Amino acid sequence: MIVITDVSKEPPIKGDLFAGLQFWISQRCPNRIDLVKRVKYNGGEVVLNEKLAQYLIADHERGSLPSGSISYRFILDSVDNQQLEDVENHRCGPPVGSARTTASARPPRHGRVPFSAQDDIDLYRYVTSCKRKKCHINGNEIYKEFAKQVRRNCP
CATH class of the missing domain: 3.40.50.10190 (BRCT domain)
Structure with a gap:
């Protein structure tokens, strides 16, 4: 088997390492x-x-x-x-038959995810319990606190 390594100029003979490929x-x-x-x-x-x-x-x-x-x-x-x-x-690319990933690291947005009926009930209970405790319920802080509690309770 002949292998050509220096290809800066045309070699006098050709190798057969990649023959037929x-x-x-x-x-x-x-x-x-x-x-x-x-x-x-x-x-x-x-x-x-x-x-x-x-x-x-x-x-x-x-x-x-x-x-x-x-x-x-x-x-x-x-x-x-x-x-x-x-x-x-x-191997450096994804396997054959797999879909390519998007160039963006962020997932595509398809609008807001709608609340479920149970989400509405849980949020209502949280806000009413805060009202009873005389907490400040205006603004976004109450919702941020609710989101933290929901995340902690998720498995």
Whole structure:
């Protein structure tokens, strides 16, 4: 087996490490041109369509990775070690078939969550008990205190 490691210039012979394998390499990978050369010089094929590739190569440092993607370190480590590395050690994207997460860390808002009938009853009882104790019931503080009590009582 011949493995080409120095791809700064076109080598006189080509290796066969990636022979018969199709790679899609993300545009956002660092040193993408070098990765493309390493794949081609070692017998692999770089395709432009993700669906045609056996290996989806992406930058593991970035977010929003394609499902089933593999870190670009897979190519570098395979060439450096002169043998095809275990793909499972280089997985970086979500599993195939899973939905991507949204870019925002906050969940989407769909308006206010309506109170249930039991919520209304509990709140009414709390406010009336505060009235009997001659507590201040105007403003938001009474509701903040009620929310703290509800959270403490939740399992």
